[in-house]
Amino acid sequence: MKEIITCLSLILSLSCALAQEVKIVPVVLKDKSIELYIHNQTFQGQSVLLDCELKGMTSTEKLPITKFLEVGEKVLFTTLAPKDIYKPFGYGTSILYVEGDVQAKHDDNYVYLLPYPKGTSYNIDQGYLGNKTHENLYALDFNMDVGAEITAIRDGIVTKVIERYDKGCPDESCEQYNNLVLVTHEDGSIANYAHLKKNGAIVKVGDRVKAGDLIGLSGATGWASGPHLHLEVYTASWDGKITLPVNYYLDEKTTGEPQVNQVYAQKRLK
Numbered sequence: 381m382k383e384i385i386t387c388l389s390l391i392l393s394l395s396c397a398l399a400q401e402v403k404i405v406p407v408v409l410k411d412k413s414i415e416l417y418i419h420n421q422t423f424q425g426q427s428v429l430l431d432c433e434l435k436g437m438t439s440t441e442k443l444p445i446t447k448f449l450e451v452g453e454k455v456l457f458t459t460l461a462p463k464d465i466y467k468p469f470g471y472g473t474s475i476l477y478v479e480g481d482v483q484a485k486h487d488d489n490y491v492y493l494l495p496y497p498k499g500t501s502y503n504i505d506q507g508y509l510g511n512k513t514h515e516n517l518y519a520l521d522f523n524m525d526v527g528a529e530i531t532a533i534r535d536g537i538v539t540k541v542i543e544r545y546d547k548g549c550p551d552e553s554c555e556q557y558n559n560l561v562l563v564t565h566e567d568g569s570i571a572n573y574a575h576l577k578k579n580g581a582i583v584k585v586g587d588r589v590k591a592g593d594l595i596g597l598s599g600a601t602g603w604a605s606g607p608h609l610h611l612e613v614y615t616a617s618w619d620g621k622i623t624l625p626v627n628y629y630l631d632e633k634t635t636g637e638p639q640v641n642q643v644y645a646q647k648r649l650k
């Protein structure tokens with residue numbers, strides 16, 4: 381019995397280790413109890429859910445356990461101890477994880493900057509919940525030519541950069557070729573700047589950016605019918621991202637949600 385369950389644990393842990401870069405790291409102590417650490421070896425903060433199947437063992441923490449792990453962080457989730465070391469015992473583990481903090485709460489009072497420098501203005505080709513491709517998304521499409529400068533809409537840390545692709549088309553089959561920059565904000569929400577041109581990221585993972593800093597160059601990669609910037613602010617959840625209808629500075633003082641077929645000039649940046 382003991383061997384079977386230990387084997388189950390090994391198989392599950394191994395499959396996690398092979399398929400994922402968020403790893404369970406068990407440490408066996410002298411008294412035969414086992415510390416279960418989880419190591420985030422990815423380049424994004426991850427929400428992690430750990431569950432264990434126990435036979436003849438107890439857990440110091442109530443299962444399942446959810447924690448947010450920063451990049452590179454290794455955290456003790458729980459310690460499993462045999463109830464009686466002279467009787468069979470063992471455990472199986474499973475983990476689930478998603479990029480971003482599922483417990484993040486967006487600061488709805490925050491007003492964002494338009495994503496381009498002083499002296500520029502762009503039309504909104506598709507707004508929040510637009511019926512072309514934003515049916516369930518609070519996302520904005522800015523009509524930008526290839527190579528147009530994109531600036532950060534809020535302070536944050538760059539948590540993902542993809543810029544190696546050079547392909548785009550107007551259907552879902554091209555989604556895999558999407559270049560993007562993700563910036564994670566203080567409240568755990570994330571801005572997604574999508575469809576950048578090949579090698580069009582000006583920043584790299586780990587960079588701190590300020591609102592208004594140049595971060596990338598527009599393009600037409602991924603699922604795109606032509607050059608534009610697709611921009612959304614979202615929080616993570618176990619079922620995917622939850623995009624948010626955030627407010628922007630529409631001119632120097634007016635704030636609100638940008639509307640489709642309106643041109644907005646950048647007037648907040650000096």
Ligand SMILES: [Zn+2]
Binds near residue numbers: 514521610
């Ligand atoms: Zn879009």
